[in-house]
Amino acid sequence: xxxxxxxxxxxxxxxxxxxxxxxxxxxxxxxxxxxxxxxxxxxxxxxxxxxxxxxxxxxxxxxxxxxxxxxxxxxxxxxxxxxxxxxxxxxxxxxxxxxxxxxxxxxxxxxxxxxxxxxxxxxxxxxxxxxxxxxxxxxxxxxxxxxxxxxxxxxxxxx
Amino acid sequence: xxxxxxxxxxxxxxxxxxxxxxxxxxxxxxxxxxxxxxxxxxxxxxxxxxxxxxxxxxxxxxxxxxxxxxxxxxxxxxxxxxxxxxxxxxxxxxxxxxxxxxxxxxxxxxxxxxxxxxxxxxxxxxxxxxxxxxxxxxxxxxxxxxxxxxxxxxxxxxxxxxxxxxxxxxxxxxxxxxxxxxxxxxxxxxxxxxxxxxxxxxxxxxxxxxxxxxxxxxxxxxxxxxxxxxxxxxxxxxxxxxxxxxxxxxxxxxxxxxxxxxxxxxxxxxxxxxxxxxxxxxxxxxxxxxxxxxxxxxxxxxxxxxxxxxxxxxxxxxxxxxxxxxxxxxxxxxxxxxxxxxxxxxxxxxxxxxxxxxxxxxxxxxxxxxxxxxxxxxxxxxxxxxxxxxxxxxxxxxxxxxxxxxxxxxxxxxxxxxxxxxxxxxxxxxxxxxxxxxxxxxxx
Numbered sequence: 001x002x003x004x005x006x007x008x009x010x011x012x013x014x015x016x017x018x019x020x021x022x023x024x025x026x027x028x029x030x031x032x033x034x035x036x037x038x039x040x041x042x043x044x045x046x047x048x049x050x051x052x053x054x055x056x057x058x059x060x061x062x063x064x065x066x067x068x069x070x071x072x073x074x075x076x077x078x079x080x081x082x083x084x085x086x087x088x089x090x091x092x093x094x095x096x097x098x099x100x101x102x103x104x105x106x107x108x109x110x111x112x113x114x115x116x117x118x119x120x121x122x123x124x125x126x127x128x129x130x131x132x133x134x135x136x137x138x139x140x141x142x143x144x145x146x147x148x149x150x151x152x153x154x155x156x157x158x159x
Numbered sequence: 160x161x162x163x164x165x166x167x168x169x170x171x172x173x174x175x176x177x178x179x180x181x182x183x184x185x186x187x188x189x190x191x192x193x194x195x196x197x198x199x200x201x202x203x204x205x206x207x208x209x210x211x212x213x214x215x216x217x218x219x220x221x222x223x224x225x226x227x228x229x230x231x232x233x234x235x236x237x238x239x240x241x242x243x244x245x246x247x248x249x250x251x252x253x254x255x256x257x258x259x260x261x262x263x264x265x266x267x268x269x270x271x272x273x274x275x276x277x278x279x280x281x282x283x284x285x286x287x288x289x290x291x292x293x294x295x296x297x298x299x300x301x302x303x304x305x306x307x308x309x310x311x312x313x314x315x316x317x318x319x320x321x322x323x324x325x326x327x328x329x330x331x332x333x334x335x336x337x338x339x340x341x342x343x344x345x346x347x348x349x350x351x352x353x354x355x356x357x358x359x360x361x362x363x364x365x366x367x368x369x370x371x372x373x374x375x376x377x378x379x380x381x382x383x384x385x386x387x388x389x390x391x392x393x394x395x396x397x398x399x400x401x402x403x404x405x406x407x408x409x410x411x412x413x414x415x416x417x418x419x420x421x422x423x424x425x426x427x428x429x430x431x432x433x434x435x436x437x438x439x440x441x442x443x444x445x446x447x448x449x450x451x452x453x454x455x456x457x458x459x460x461x462x463x464x465x466x467x468x469x470x471x472x473x474x475x476x477x478x479x480x481x482x483x484x485x486x487x488x489x490x491x492x493x494x495x496x497x498x499x500x501x502x503x504x505x506x507x508x509x510x511x512x513x514x515x516x517x518x519x520x521x522x523x524x525x526x527x528x529x530x531x532x533x534x535x536x537x538x539x540x541x542x543x544x545x546x547x548x549x550x551x552x553x554x555x556x557x558x559x560x561x562x563x564x565x566x567x568x569x570x571x572x573x574x575x576x577x578x579x580x581x582x583x584x585x586x587x588x589x590x591x592x593x594x595x596x597x598x599x600x601x602x603x
Contacts, residue, residue: 061570063289067246069385070293074377077296 003110005127008141014039014133015049015093021058022089024049024096032140037126037133038097045126045133047097054096058088103128114142167210177211177473184466189509191555196455199462199513206469220468221461224332224418225325229279229460230452231421232322235403236282237451238428239396243386245274245286250383253294258378260300260368265357267291268308272316272353276323276346277404280313280559281453288566297377302572304364306563307579308357311551311586313559315353318547319346321407321417324557325456326506326515326546330539331417333519334532338407338417344540348597352548352590359586392432399428456558463516471520480524491529492603495541496595498522502545503591507552507584515546537602544594552587553580 013027015038024036028051038047056065059081064071071078103126104113117125117139127134167173184202188195207217239245252270256262267287274283287309295302317324321331321341331341387393403424406413410420429448433441470476487493498518505514522542526532550557554564554576564574 061292062566063292063570066289067293067386069243069388070246070250070381070383072380072382074380075297076299076377077293080296 003142003145005104005106005108005110005113005137008110008137008145009106009127009135010137010141011135012036014045015097017041017094019093020089021054021091021093021096024051024054024093025089033136033138034124035136037100037136038093039133044131045100045103045128047100048126049093049096050098053098054088055085057096058091059084101126105129106134110137110142110145113137114139171209173211173473174475176209177206177469178475180205180209180211181466181470181475185513188513194455195510196459196462199459199466201462203462203465203469206465211469211473212465216472217465217468220471221464222329222332224416225328226457226460227416227418228322228328228332228421229325230457231418231423231425232279232403233282233452234425234448235396235399235421235428236278237448238392238432239400240282240286241389242393242396243388244393244396245283246290246386247383249287249290250294250381250386253290254379254381254383258298258370258375260298260370261361261365263294263298263378264305264308264360264365264368267294267305268312268353268357271309271312272319272349275313275316275559276319276349277400279322280317280324280557281562283316284309284313284559284562284566288563292566292570292572294378298370298374300368300370302567302570303574304360304368306567306572306574307364307583308360310557310560310563310583311356311360312353314547314550314557315349315356315590317559318352318544319349322421324547324550325460326511327543328417329512329515329519330543333523334535334539336539337411339411341543344536345543348544348594351597352593355593356586356590359589363582395428395431399424399431402427459512460516463513467516467520470517476517476520477524480521483521484525484528489528491534491537492599494525494529495537495598495603498538498541499545499591499595499598502542503549503552503587506546506549507556507587509555511546511550511557515542518542518546537598540602541598544598545591548587548590548594551590552584554583556587 010031010033012031012033013023013036015024015036017040027036028034034052035048035050037045038049040046061077064077064081101122102116102120104116106127106129113125113127117123123139124136126136167176180202184198187193187198203217206212207214212220249267249270252266253263256266267290271283271287274286288306291305291309292302295305314324318327319341321327321336321338323341327341327345330336403420406415406420406424407417410417429445433444436444467476483494483497487497502511502514502518505511519542522535522538523532525538526535529535529538550560554560554574564579567574
């Protein structure tokens with residue numbers, strides 16, 4: 001089995017101006033991915049919107065992250081954060097857009113994509129061919145391809 | 160001029176060249192438009208490339224005792240804080256006062272002052288501010304008075320010891336003062352300034368504080384043990400911090416400089432936390448610990464030491480010292496009190512580190528006027544008190560103040576510059592009045 005980007009490509013929607021946080025959450029939840037590309041008014045892929053970023057800046061104040069091990073069920077800050085989570089899904093997406101990370105064309109080797117993900121400390125990378133977004137690949141997708149490589153493992157306990 | 164110094168390019172007057180570099184560098188640092196370490200290093204580079212100093216003379220001006228002490232303590236704190244011990248103490252102390260708002264303010268301020276005396280102010284507020292925001296959030300009280308009190312506590316606590324605040328580290332290193340010297344001469348007055356400050360804070364905010372029984376019960380439900388994330392690390396950290404403090408206390412009979420003690424402590428803690436770990440894990444741990452050192456501050460010091468060395472060699476500081484003496488008429492008491500007040504006002508407005516770096520050689524050069532270096536001790540205590548306590552005068556007075564303001568803002572509670580200064584500046588002046596009385600009656 002060859003390790004091509006095409007084999008693990010996950011086609012997704014693109015977040016566009018006017019869309020909401022709910023659109024991001026729905027697509028990411030459905031496809032088990034962490035982020036989506038953002039396309040500006042000129043139709044150019046110009047940024048990234050990640051689940052982590054939205055949650056970090058909307059539901060979790062810095063001091064709660066710092067004291068994560070102290071948080072408990074009865075705390076009002078936990079309730080407030082849950083309430084905040086309910087509110088943010090109707091927020092416009094624009095404030096959460098961050099710089100576009102490294103992208104890679106679909107013709108490149110999968111291992112190069114993996115190396116770039118590692119270099120950028122990311123678990124996904126967007127696939128862009130001549131400015132056109134094709135989808136993304138994730139570390140889970142690559143693991144799945146690797147698990148199907150030809151090499152039979154010894155069965156534990158068998159001679 | 161030093162024998163190592165080279166000639167200034169185009170035969171320019173070294174006094175003028177070094178003065179212009181000094182003024183421009185400090186002016187750009189004050190604007191805070193460019194990172195202060197970049198500005199200081201560029202200024203230092205200019206001092207060398209323009210020929211005011213050659214490289215060897217510039218390196219001779221760097222106080223490696225200050226840098227070693229700062230770096231060693233930063234490594235120790237970077238490792239220890241991962242254990243969660245500081246948050247544990249903060250939450251534990253809040254529960255000890257049955258979660259009453261004023262009691263919590265008092266206890267968190269006390270913990271802040273103690274930690275600031277033994278660690279550095281910035282680290283202390285980095286650890287205490289999140290706990291404060293969490294606790295005040297649960298109590299449903301405004302965090303501002305708590306954060307305000309902690310800013311003051313960190314600067315007052317830092318005044319008490321050699322390692323508490325960078326100005327003290329610089330003064331201690333320049334004049335060969337020990338940990339005990341600071342403990343004997345500065346700690347007593349901080350024990351007066353701290354309660355007076357808290358009493359005024361009580362009158363302003365404390366007596367109006369109230370929290371519901373339900374909110375207080377929520378604080379009592381906190382499980383402070385959960386803050387401790389690594390018990391073996393906690394034990395190792397406490398052991399090393401204790402040994403380092405004992406080392407500071409006995410530095411004189413041990414014939415060790417503070418930097419050596421801090422560096423040995425850092426190396427020992429790195430060793431203890433690396434034992435029985437794989438080579439790769441060890442390497443990652445050491446790398447992470449060194450990465451947490453505030454290199455911006457360290458390089459800022461390097462640049463400043465070179466710049467100040469440049470103006471010292473060119474003779475500017477001698478001229479400034481003579482100016483100070485002509486203003487005070489060579490009166491020792493007046494000079495000491497003037498140093499406290501000028502240091503306090505300057506430190507409230509600008510960073511106290513460059514100010515102290517400049518003042519140290521100025522005070523040193525006053526030795527012949529006042530009968531030798533040994534007679535200058537009251538002036539050093541005046542400088543330390545003014546520079547450390549002056550940091551309370553405004554939000555930009557000390558790095559710790561800005562850290563607290565940053566935390567508060569990100570949590571949705573903006574601390575306004577003028578609103579803060581309106582109470583902080585007069586309160587700082589109260590501490591300076593107390594410090595002046597102390598210096599006058601004890602030393603003059």
